[in-house]
Amino acid sequence: MHLQDKLSDKDLQRISELIYQRAGIVINSQKRDxxxxxxxRRLRDLELTSFSDYIKQLEASPNSEEWQAFINALTTNLTSFFRESYHFPVLAEHARNRPNYSVWCAAASTGEEPCSIAITLDETLGRSIIGPRVWATDIDTEVLKKASNGxxxxxxIENLTLEQKRNYFLRGSGAQQHLVKVRKELLASIRYQQLNLLDAKWDVPAPFDAIFCRNVMIYFDQKTQEHLMQRFATMLKPGGILLAGHSEHFSTTNGPFSLRGQSVYYLSRDK
Structure with missing residues (x-):
């Protein structure tokens, strides 16, 4: 089997249309490589030799499992523990005087962000709630498997404090001494599930006190961004906050949110 050497303009255009329809992700010609x-990799696994054949297979079976593999392949999952660390003191301060605090992490990736949220809440509030206080979702099923394993x-975790390492992780031994596992108590405070932000219904237990949706909206066009911001507003409790990525900037004119601090959005009705 020999894979075709190039991705034609026509095939790239159709792939761009399909990923936009399914996941809202915008892919331009600069992403060709x-x-x-x-x-x-998908073509090799399916023993196909051309992108056009792959596209035909997708279009012929709109409910096939390959659609999820297609989405998984084209999503980007760059993350780390306490990434964009300035948000976590904001979260801690916000959580202090709000009972039954809950957070939706809308782009969980491989779990570093929801774990960072859960650590922050545990340090701030203690284990006052039995069961999940962080709902962590992602469109990519493969990264969720890793996140769930912890x-x-x-x-x-080299940048975490010694206390955080001791309290929230177990180190492997022998051949696995280069690995750590999230302690079961922390993992129990996080609920992982697959969710597409373009779905008409979000099956999460709203309303939340805070929503983390960081470094996701940059992959959507402005129309989709505005639509999601309106929907996020309906998923927050009064006084709730939405935390976005450092490179994401949204117009607050006539919208449901007002910007306070670095990429921290508060519901406008709570000014």
Whole structure:
């Protein structure tokens, strides 16, 4: 089997249309190499030799499992523990005087962000709630498997404090001494599930006190961003906050949110 050498303009255009329809992700011609490299693996696994054949297979079976593999291949999952760390003191301060505090992490990726949220809440509030206080969702089923397992490289937690490492992680032994596992008590405070932000219904237990949706909206066009901001507003309790990525900026003119601080949005009706 020999894979075709190029991804044609026509095939790239159709792939862009399909991922936009299914996941709201905008892919332009500058992402050609990324699309080629990531989907080439799918073609090899399916023993296909052309992107046009792959597209035909997707279109012929709109409910097939390959659609999820297609989405998984084209989503980007860059994350780390306490990434964009300035948000976590904001979260801690916000949580202090609000009972039954709950957070929706809308782009869980491999679990570092929801774990960072859960650690912050545990340090701030203690274990006052039995069961999940962080609902962590992602469109990508593969990253959710890793997140649910809670296993990471020792180097992934090198920037955490010694106390955080001791309280929230167990180190492997022998051949696994380079790995750590999230302690079961912390993992129990997080509920992972698959969710597409474009779905008409979000099956999460709203309303929340805070929503983390960081470094996701940059992959959507403005129309989709505005639509999601309106929907997020309906998922928050009065006085709730939405935390976005550092490179994401949303107009608050006539919208449901007002910007206070670095990419921290409060419901406008609570000014």
């Amino acid at each position: 990324m699309v080629y490299n990531r989907l080439s 296993v990471y490289k020792l180097s992934d």
